[in-house]
Amino acid sequence: MTSASLVWFRDDLRVADNPALRAAMERGGPIIALYVLDEVSDGIRPLGGAARWWLHGSLTSLGDRLRELGVQLVLRRGPAAREVRQAVTDASAGAVFWNRRYGGAEREIDASLKTGLRDDDVVVESFGASLLFEPWTVRTGAGQPYSVFTPFWRACRNLPAPRAPLPAPRELTGAADIDSDALDDWALLPTDPDWAGGLRETWEPGEPAARARLRDFLRDDLDDYDRARDEPAAGVTSGLSPCLRWGEISPHEVWHATLAGVQGSKTPGGPRAAAAQRFLSEIGWREFAAHVLFHNPDLATVNLRREFDDFPWPRLKPTALKAWQQGRTGIALVDAGMKELWHTGIMHNRVRMVTASFMIKNLLIDWRHGEEWFWDTLVDADGASNPFNWQWVAGSGADAAPYFRVFNPELQAKKFDPHGEYIGRWAPEYGRGRAPEPIVDLGESRKAALDAYERMRRS
Known part of the structure; x- marks a missing residue:
């Protein structure tokens, strides 16, 4: 009789297009589904509050789906290497399958665990599931990683097309029960105070909702995406970023569904x-x-362009940072964006760039403070995209915007929210005949930022 297979779920909280789950099915025998909440291993970054809220809902949905298929979701908390090994022992598992992660600490944990389990004669295999192209497959002609997006994406498009998504299983064979934590005992949801009312109004975590969101976007909004994606009031963005971050839907599913929708059009x-x-x-x-x-x-702590290590950040003014975090800067589009973030756990991408630019260049606050705030408040807070985008705005990252490109939030509002719909929704005080006093002068603060950049260049 084939021994049990353990499927270790991580950032892939779905049953469709899940190569690790598919491998366990093909091996035969019973399956243990395991999720480990690891916030203590060296180098692992604890989740922010909004991400913890989403994780609770996503694990609830995954547990329901697996139960329908015949498998219980086992929850463990602690160092991943210890908890996975213990689950293998508890279930007498002969194989472990997982889908890859790409952060440095995560890769070290996975590599060490893979070596140790194989030394114990356990079959261990990992799979690509959360990216279309594995990082080691996309290189320049000189064999180096790309630092500019356009040639990177061109190189990706010249590779073999992303594989077709795998179908969802219709039935699974569950293994004997092993000990599991209760999800509620993890206290992922805020209670005192319960600040997640806006998140509940806005989102439904889980694989079924993710698939419905993709279907609705392709049907209702894709045609307008190229024209209106930068208009925050237009509502034509996909809303899939948290679903992709948690792996409730795979990029392969998004890729092929999008292309199929085009091919099926008139x-x-x-x-x-x-x-x-x-x-x-x-x-x-x-x-x-x-x-x-x-x-x-x-990436979350060190400038990619190391010359920015010499940027002359002034001493942090906590009152300015707090005003930015709370949407009390006196700048309409910035305040609207920060209030949208607090209520929904997300922010329109154009507004993310404007709010980040304002904090970094008009308030002269180190980009890492903004990255940390977004990490705590975004439901789609991702270990790659969040610091990558902050460094892009700061000018210190890959393919970065030139430092002298300072987004003027007033001009951005006129261009992308000309009728004030977005600002009226999230910062209605600006439409009541009042003019909140800006905490900085946009022109003077822009000049101060450029002067600081010049000092860095001269140094």
Whole structure:
């Protein structure tokens, strides 16, 4: 009789297009599904509050789906290497399967665990599931990782097309029960105070909701994506970023569903095709961030462009940082974005760039403070995309915006929210005849930022 197979779920909280789960099915025998909440291993970054809220909902959904298929989801908390080994022992498992992670600490844990288990004659295999292209497969002609997006994405598109997604299982064979934590005991949900009301209004975590979100986007919004994606009030973005971050849907599913939607249209080479390519390039930007993290594991703390280590950040003013965090800067688009973030756990991408630029360049606050705030408040907080995008705005990252590109939030509002719909929704005080006093002068603070950059260059 075939021994049990353990499937270690991580950032892949789904049953469809899950290569690790598929491998366990093909091996035969009973299956143990395991999730480990590891916030204590060296180098592992504890989740922020909004991410913990999402994780609770996503694990609830995954547990329900697995139970329908005949398998219980086992929950363990602690160092992943210890907990996976213990689960293997408890279940007398002869094989362990997982889908790869790309952060430095995560890879070290996985490699050590793989070696140790194989030494104990346990079959261990890992699979690519959360990226379209593995980081070691995309290199320049000189064999180096890419540092600029456009040639990176061109190289990706010249590789074999992403594989087709794997179908969801119809039935699984569960192993004998082993000890499991109760999800509620992990206290992932906020209670005192319960600040997650806006998250509950906005989101439904889990694989079924992710698949429905993709279907609705392709049906209702893709045609307008290329034209209106930068308008925060237009509502044409996919809303898939938290679903991709938690692996409730795979990029392979998104890729093939998008292309199938274009091929099935009446004008497959028309505007819908252009919109689809623009949308898929945003998936490419996500890939680029993960590739940069793979080659730079300290992305969240260290400037990629090391000359920025000499940037003359002034002494932090906590009152300015707090005003930015709370949406009390006196700048309408910035305040609207920060209030949207607090209520929904997400922010429109155009507004993310504006709010980040304002904090870094108008308030002259180190980008790491903003990255930490987004890490705590975003439901899609991702170890690659979050620091990658902050460094992009700061000018210190890969393919970074030139430092002298300072987003003017007033001009950005006129261009992308001309009728004030977005600001009116999230910061209605600006439409009541009042003019909150800005905490900085946009022109003077821009000049101060550019002067600081010049001092860094001269040094």
